[in-house]
Amino acid sequence: MLTLGIESSCDDTSAAVLLDNKKLLSSIVSGQDTIHAKYGGVVPELASRKHLEAIHPIVEEVLSQAGVALDDIDLIAATQGPGLIGSLLVGFSYAKSLSYVSNIPYVGVDHMAGHILAIFLEEKTPPFPYISLIVSGGTTSLFICHDFRRFQLIGRTRDDAAGEAFDKVAKILNLGYPGGPAVAEVAKTGSEEAFSFPRAWLEPQSLDFSFSGLKTSVFNTFQQYQTKDAVPTADISASFQKAIVDVLVSKTLLSAQQFSVDTIVLGGGVSANAKLRETMGDACYQNGFKLFCPHPRFCTDNAAMIAMAGYHKFRDGSPTSAFDDDVFSRSTLG
Ligand code: KG4
Secondary structure, X not given: OEEEEEEOOOOOEEEEEEEOOOEEEEEEEEOOHHHHHOOOOOXXXXXXXXXXXXXXXXXXXXXXXXXXXXXXXXXXXXXXXXXXXXXXXXXXXXXXXXXXXXXXXXXXXXXXXXXXXXXXXXOOOOOOOEEEEEEOOOOEEEEEEOOOOOEEEXXXXXXXXXXXXXXXXXHHOOOOOOHHHHHHHHHOOOOOOOOOOOOOOOOOOOOOEOOHXXXXXXXXXXXXXOOHHHOOHHHHHHHHHHHHHHHHHHHHHHHXXXXXXXXXXXXXHHHHOHHHHHHHHHHHHHHOOEEEOXXXXXXXXXXXXXXXXXXXXXXXXXXXXXXXXXXXXOOOOO
8 A cells, every 4th residue: 555645834845655564765854944044944935935845856766766646645644733734735745736626535633642653663663552752843642552542641831832942042042943953053062061051840740841940040051141152052952851861860760650651752853953862862771671763764754644644544444534523733642
């Protein structure tokens, strides 16, 4: 079975062709970083216009790279939400049109399900159940993943997502956009102990997150310096990154202990962060947990994971989407 995946939830236009649930035949991700960089963040109107220009050539190219024609495709899977409404509408409407003209069924996919299942694009796959930490620009959530379709939300951020905090701190420190990789790069030469930024543990045993206080603390620290040149950017970045990673690792391990699940899987853009992967790896090793991390190209937004989630939704017997189905801005997964 061949699935054509389409993803356009934020500022990446992406398409992929997946054979069954195993072999990725082709995958293209076209980012818009250079367009949004000068604004320090994604400008929704610009993002949707760029998706509109990119979507058709990218789908044609991804089919050609896979060596298949549209007629060979058995299922179209497109991100239905959550995300920026204008951006989502481009990919989802395009999928509907393709489905209509070619008579190929299509399914709308929750973007979070894509992140949760991205690990199945790898050779080495985890057993069920597993704890899924999804850390991206739009969310920070913990799920127990019982099988390919049942995801139980057990913790979530009460304010900013971890990626949002990275992006905002990068903006404060003038490190450019996208913020996460920029902060991570600068942090390499800084001291993690230079600043004692707050960790929001919330109530005892809570699996929820909060990163807004941390972001404010970084801003207040930045304000203490008289000139830009005096700001210890590397030290602030390293100490901030350590504070985020400490909370993500501790709460993920706590969730595994609370629910007696011994496998942990990362997903979402921030899970490309080397410090998070390394610290989580050490903590899992010390506590006897197994850790699975997708390749960084499957952590950030991509259509391959959408094809994977769509494939399982379809095989599960879920009804295919109707032509009047709409996009949504909040995840359906809780
Ligand atoms: O999953 P994603 O591509 O898009 C969303 O669904 O949000 O995640 C994007 C987020 C951005 O906030 C970006 O700054 C962050 O992931 N990110 C990173 C790294 N690479 C991407 N954050 C920290 N370290 C990284 N290496």
